[in-house]
Amino acid sequence: MHSFQIGILGATGAVGQKFIRLLQEHPWFTIKALGASERSSGKKYSEAVHWIEPIELPLEVAEIKVDDCDPSAFSGVDFVFSGLDSSVATEIERNFAEAGIPVISNAKNYRMDESVPLMIPEVNPGHADLIKTQTFSSDGSGWIVTNPNCVSVPLAMSLKPLQDEFGVSSVVVTSMQSVSGAGYPGVPSLDIIANVVPFIGGEEDKIQTESAKLLGTLGSGTVDFAKMDIQATAVRVPTIEGHLLSVSAGLLDTPSTLEDVSRAITEWESPIADLDLPSSPEKPVKLYTENRFPQPRLHTDREGGMQTAIGRLRKGTVLDIGYVTMAHNTVRGAAGGAILNAELLVAKEYIK
Numbered sequence: 001m002h003s004f005q006i007g008i009l010g011a012t013g014a015v016g017q018k019f020i021r022l023l024q025e026h027p028w029f030t031i032k033a034l035g036a037s038e039r040s041s042g043k044k045y046s047e048a049v050h051w052i053e054p055i056e057l058p059l060e061v062a063e064i065k066v067d068d069c070d071p072s073a074f075s076g077v078d079f080v081f082s083g084l085d086s087s088v089a090t091e092i093e094r095n096f097a098e099a100g101i102p103v104i105s106n107a108k109n110y111r112m113d114e115s116v117p118l119m120i121p122e123v124n125p126g127h128a129d130l131i132k133t134q135t136f137s138s139d140g141s142g143w144i145v146t147n148p149n150c151v152s153v154p155l156a157m158s159l160k161p162l163q164d165e166f167g168v169s170s171v172v173v174t175s176m177q178s179v180s181g182a183g184y185p186g187v188p189s190l191d192i193i194a195n196v197v198p199f200i201g202g203e204e205d206k207i208q209t210e211s212a213k214l215l216g217t218l219g220s221g222t223v224d225f226a227k228m229d230i231q232a233t234a235v236r237v238p239t240i241e242g243h244l245l246s247v248s249a250g251l252l253d254t255p256s257t258l259e260d261v262s263r264a265i266t267e268w269e270s271p272i273a274d275l276d277l278p279s280s281p282e283k284p285v286k287l288y289t290e291n292r293f294p295q296p297r298l299h300t301d302r303e304g305g306m307q308t309a310i311g312r313l314r315k316g317t318v319l320d321i322g323y324v325t326m327a328h329n330t331v332r333g334a335a336g337g338a339i340l341n342a343e344l345l346v347a348k349e350y351i352k
């Protein structure tokens with residue numbers, strides 16, 4: 001039985017709160033320390049946080065005193081999760097890694113760093129070995145692992161079975177991103193109610209580069225990015241949870257029938273299936289055949305928000321195939337993805 005004491009950086013934010021909710025009754029990880037800005041430090045968590053999760057704030061967490069995000073306040077934890085604002089994550093996460101405290105981060109800052117794994121356990125678990133190339137701490141005890149942007153997650157998860165079976169040459173994707181992706185209080189209500197905003201700053205670049213890294217292969221100490229052209233358009237829509245993507249993909253080996261593509265998706269086996277990780281969905285990718293599925297309101301919470309949905313699979317007219325895909329942005333695309341990364345790193349004995 002594994003047992004680890006953990007800390008959360010950015011614990012008062014929208015993602016920090018999701019970490020707290022998902023870690024309630026986690027069989028391996030117990031919350032011991034919480035960090036946030038100087039606005040919150042010194043206060044009890046219940047006084048510092050504007051709680052937005054639809055469950056009672058857990059009593060044992062409510063009483064924890066929030067600290068500055070300084071490694072000295074986190075001695076004794078085995079590792080930290082980070083849901084830090086990106087304006088401060090670079091320095092704080094580096095300080096923790098340099099102090100010998102592993103950081104499992106949800107922030108974008110280190111995702112494209114050559115030595116940092118950008119990981120979805122079902123897509124590229126082997127990239128964890130990049131940890132060995134990191135030099136944050138002299139004895140290798142401190143390192144950083146990241147999870148991707150909340151759109152890159154369903155995109156890479158849905159492309160993986162296609163890449164394995166046919167190879168993927170090109171992708172055109174348009175995201176329909178829920179408002180929770182912008183955190184709290186997020187997008188002004190007058191911008192988003194009964195409206196659509198066709199721009200999310202910095203998002204398209206992240207989707208394009210992160211997906212190529214996720215689907216790349218680990219060569220000798222670095223990741224060779226997948227050679228596929230990806231064009232993304234990021235759009236904010238008035239849903240609450242769940243980012244839905246419209247995808248068109250060009251394949252290297254043209255499948256003879258659409259059934260071949262369906263089969264590649266439904267018969268795809270996750271490389272971590274046999275590890276039985278606590279947050280691992282039984283079925284990481286589900287293909288819906290009903291034309292009106294998947295929908296954010298109906299399907300984002302499936303398998304605890306950890307399942308990626310695919311639907312509307314059809315033959316393409318410009319590229320080979322078209323489909324939609326969707327994942328829970330603050331669970332699979334944020335805190336839940338980071339927790340699954342941590343579980344994989346326990347299984348691989350990077351955390352012990």
Ligand SMILES: NC(=O)C1=CN([C@@H]2O[C@H](COP(=O)(O)OP(=O)(O)OC[C@H]3O[C@@H](n4cnc5c(N)ncnc54)[C@H](OP(=O)(O)O)[C@@H]3O)[C@@H](O)[C@H]2O)C=CC1
Nearest residue numbers: 010011012013014015036037040083085086107181183334
């Ligand atoms: N929302 C989402 O769906 C997703 C978010 N992300 C990423 O996760 C991170 C957090 O996002 P989100 O939770 O929405 O953001 P929030 O703004 O809700 O929370 C930010 C957190 O960072 C803390 N913080 C801010 N400044 C400092 C500082 N100077 N020192 C220490 N802590 C500080 C805040 O503490 P305090 O309360 O004290 O100000 C708060 O805990 C971001 O990097 C975001 O890009 C990633 C994927 C999805």
Ligand SMILES: N[C@@H](CC(=O)OP(=O)(O)O)C(=O)O
Nearest residue numbers: 106108149150177181182206
């Ligand atoms: N930009 C995403 C959320 C986010 O914070 O992404 P990232 O982790 O890549 O910064 C959204 O608005 O839906």
